[in-house]
Amino acid sequence: MERVTHLDLANLTIREVNQFLHHELDASQTAQVDIQNPDGKHSIAAGMDVDVTVNILGHAGYFVAGMNKQATVTIHGNVGWSVAENIMSGTVRVTGHASQCTAASGHGGLVVIEGNASSRCGISMKGCDIVVRGDVGHFAGFMAQAGRLVVCGDAGPHLGDSLYEAILYVRGNIASLGADAQQQEMTPDDIQALSELLAASGIEAEPHEFKKVASARRLYHWNATERQEY
Amino acid sequence: MHREPSASFDRGALNYIRQAAERGIYDIRGMGAKRPVPNFDDLVFLTASASRYPLEGYREACHLETTLGSRYAKQPVVLQSPITIAGMSFGALSANVKEALGKAATEAGISTTTGDGGMTDEERQSSKTLVYQCLPSRYGFNPDDLRRADALELVLGQGAKPGGGGMLLGQKVSERVAQMRTLPAGIDQRSACRHPDWVGPDDLKIKIEELREITDWKIPIYVKMGATRVRDDVKLAVKAGADVVVIDGMQGGTAATQQVFIEHTGIPTLAALPLAVEALEELDVADEVQLIISGGIRSGADVAKALALGADAVAIGQGVLIALGCNHDSYVQDGKNHDATEDYAGLDTAPGFCHHCQSGLCPVGITTQDPVLEQRLSPARGAQQLGNYLQVLEMELTTLARACGKSNVHHLEREDLVALTLEAAAMARVPLAGTSWIPGNS
Numbered sequence: 001m002e003r004v005t006h007l008d009l010a011n012l013t014i015r016e017v018n019q020f021l022h023h024e025l026d027a028s029q030t031a032q033v034d035i036q037n038p039d040g041k042h043s044i045a046a047g048m049d050v051d052v053t054v055n056i057l058g059h060a061g062y063f064v065a066g067m068n069k070q071a072t073v074t075i076h077g078n079v080g081w082s083v084a085e086n087i088m089s090g091t092v093r094v095t096g097h098a099s100q101c102t103a104a105s106g107h108g109g110l111v112v113i114e115g116n117a118s119s120r121c122g123i124s125m126k127g128c129d130i131v132v133r134g135d136v137g138h139f140a141g142f143m144a145q146a147g148r149l150v151v152c153g154d155a156g157p158h159l160g161d162s163l164y165e166a167i168l169y170v171r172g173n174i175a176s177l178g179a180d181a182q183q184q185e186m187t188p189d190d191i192q193a194l195s196e197l198l199a200a201s202g203i204e205a206e207p208h209e210f211k212k213v214a215s216a217r218r219l220y221h222w223n224a225t226e227r228q229e230y
Numbered sequence: 231m232h233r234e235p236s237a238s239f240d241r242g243a244l245n246y247i248r249q250a251a252e253r254g255i256y257d258i259r260g261m262g263a264k265r266p267v268p269n270f271d272d273l274v275f276l277t278a279s280a281s282r283y284p285l286e287g288y289r290e291a292c293h294l295e296t297t298l299g300s301r302y303a304k305q306p307v308v309l310q311s312p313i314t315i316a317g318m319s320f321g322a323l324s325a326n327v328k329e330a331l332g333k334a335a336t337e338a339g340i341s342t343t344t345g346d347g348g349m350t351d352e353e354r355q356s357s358k359t360l361v362y363q364c365l366p367s368r369y370g371f372n373p374d375d376l377r378r379a380d381a382l383e384l385v386l387g388q389g390a391k392p393g394g395g396g397m398l399l400g401q402k403v404s405e406r407v408a409q410m411r412t413l414p415a416g417i418d419q420r421s422a423c424r425h426p427d428w429v430g431p432d433d434l435k436i437k438i439e440e441l442r443e444i445t446d447w448k449i450p451i452y453v454k455m456g457a458t459r460v461r462d463d464v465k466l467a468v469k470a471g472a473d474v475v476v477i478d479g480m481q482g483g484t485a486a487t488q489q490v491f492i493e494h495t496g497i498p499t500l501a502a503l504p505l506a507v508e509a510l511e512e513l514d515v516a517d518e519v520q521l522i523i524s525g526g527i528r529s530g531a532d533v534a535k536a537l538a539l540g541a542d543a544v545a546i547g548q549g550v551l552i553a554l555g556c557n558h559d560s561y562v563q564d565g566k567n568h569d570a571t572e573d574y575a576g577l578d579t580a581p582g583f584c585h586h587c588q589s590g591l592c593p594v595g596i597t598t599q600d601p602v603l604e605q606r607l608s609p610a611r612g613a614q615q616l617g618n619y620l621q622v623l624e625m626e627l628t629t630l631a632r633a634c635g636k637s638n639v640h641h642l643e644r645e646d647l648v649a650l651t652l653e654a655a656a657m658a659r660v661p662l663a664g665t666s667w668i669p670g671n672s
């Protein structure tokens with residue numbers, strides 16, 4: 001029988017909670033884990049590698065759902081730095097706001113922030129998708145290598161600085177673009193991709209209202225005419 | 231006519247300025263600092279005589295076993311000797327070389343380290359004890375490889391370029407390298423100098439806790455730093471929860487970085503080591519947190535001196551490459567010796583002077599992704615050469631330890647050393663030979 005397991009961080013340590021999430025889910029036949037009293041603690045549900053639903057009922061600290069694989073984790077509150085850092089797959093949803101470095105270097109999966117995300121959202125991302133209902137702070141998408149970042153509100157200064165192949169979509173104002181980032185025309189493929197991302201994240205927005213930012217690829221080679229001994 | 235050279239604008243300075251004026255771009259190169267700095271050669275051992283008695287060089291046991299990560303990890307790393315192979319990436323090195331390192335290290339009972347760009351299956355299979363690096367770039371970093379690693383090394387910096395990020399020029403970013411790093415093939419890849427998900431020592435503590443949670447507190451966590459403000463940095467790493475601190479002195483090598491970094495940043499390994507030891511002693515954790523020192527370690531004597539000054543182990547990078555044939559005038563392929571001097575000349579250099587790892591055109595097939603060049607070093611031959619080198623290091627190390635009367639290389643101590651120069655005496659905190667004077671000690 002699949003069942004819901006309740007874990008209370010008022011009585012359990014992070015180690016005990018993560019030990020359960022890493023190793024004891026199968027034996028307990030749990031399909032959903034509800035974690036109470038997170039109280040801003042760090043590294044809750046970090047290192048998940050199982051297809052299970054985890055609800056964190058309150059605010060969480062740094063690195064919540066770090067390196068997530070497979071799991072669907074929802075934080076019912078705000079989160080500290082680096083939620084879902086290095087996410088590989090699965091979905092991580094924050095119903096409130098996120099502090100800095102959302103989904104930093106995320107390789108896959110989907111991260112949804114229903115409020116605002118602070119600076120460096122999507123820094124160094126490597127293939128994950130991020131959808132933010134509100135605004136993002138400065139240097140969003142910094143050195144982002146692959147994946148898509150959708151910002152339904154405004155983007156702060158230096159958006160997409162030193163971008164590689166990630167694509168950024170912004171509906172609101174862009175305070176400024178970072179080095180090597182440029183606005184590009186939205187293609188039908190972009191509209192399609194954006195529609196799918198918005199649908200997957202459960203956020204309603206009109207895809208045609210978005211702008212697209214991608215790399216100008218001017219920094220890919222320093223000086224193509226120079227001998228490669230520099 | 232009397233021709234007076236300028237001391238300030240000598241040939242090196244003239245060449246540098248001319249080249250800068252012509253090209254408008256700075257030099258990028260591989261390997262480590264070439265300028266002379268005080269080093270382990272400036273120290274000698276006071277081996278036993280009447281006041282101490284030695285152990286029989288060939289008969290009495292001298293133990294080398296080294297445990298790293300005993301502070302918090304459930305499964306510390308246990309090595310058969312206090313030598314580790316420093317982090318060098320697949321990308322910087324060919325797949326053949328990575329395999330050779332793994333084979334030789336496994337045979338010798340020591341560890342290898344992944345480097346920027348992630349872990350390859352070949353490397354995991356060939357290396358029994360593999361340290362997985364977590365670098366600012368996070369190229370290829372993933373929880374599956376993390377969980378199959380024997381230790382994690384969180385890299386804050388390295389001796390060749392403390393404060394700088396990684397670099398791999400386009401000609402080495404092959405399809406496979408590019409795929410591992412999630413980057414387009416052939417681009418000049420400059421990786422980040424700061425980690426993407428934390429900043430500062432308070433965050434570092436939380437980051438280490440997260441990594442421990444993900445690995446269920448099983449594997450040791452090393453923190454590697456370039457040698458700059460060593461005393462403060464070591465203390466912060468210890469406070470943040472490191473099991474092992476790795477300090478890389480300014481002679482430490484790199485596959486590619488700006489020459490200005492290599493020659494003008496960081497402090498010599500000899501100066502860094504005593505500072506790190508003092509930091510551990512001041513925190514009263516010298517028995518709890520292990521210290522690995524690297525940067526220009528070449529010989530068994532260097533290893534012995536590093537241990538005597540308080541290191542628990544050394545990490546070797548460039549010495550390993552040289553054992554594989556770096557800067558050698560020839561290479562062996564299909565059982566035959568082939569002259570490589572023309573290939574060195576093609577890089578505007580010669581055997582013994584090469585530092586062109588950044589080019590991807592390594593004449594002896596070590597730092598390359600070129601399918602033709604990489605055939606110049608077979609994993610079997612590389613493993614054999616490296617195995618021999620490691621054996622010599624161990625033999626020299628135990629020779630010196632026994633001569634100092636130690637039955638365990640970890641019993642070597644500062645008291646066993648004196649310095650030949652004032653600078654070395656001041657840096658290493660050992661007396662100038664023939665005196666009891668340690669400059670700087672009142």
Ligand code: SF4
Pocket residue numbers: 260261551555556557558584585586587588591592593594595596597
């Ligand atoms: S011989 Fe190869 S490994 Fe050695 S410095 Fe030259 S390019 Fe680098």
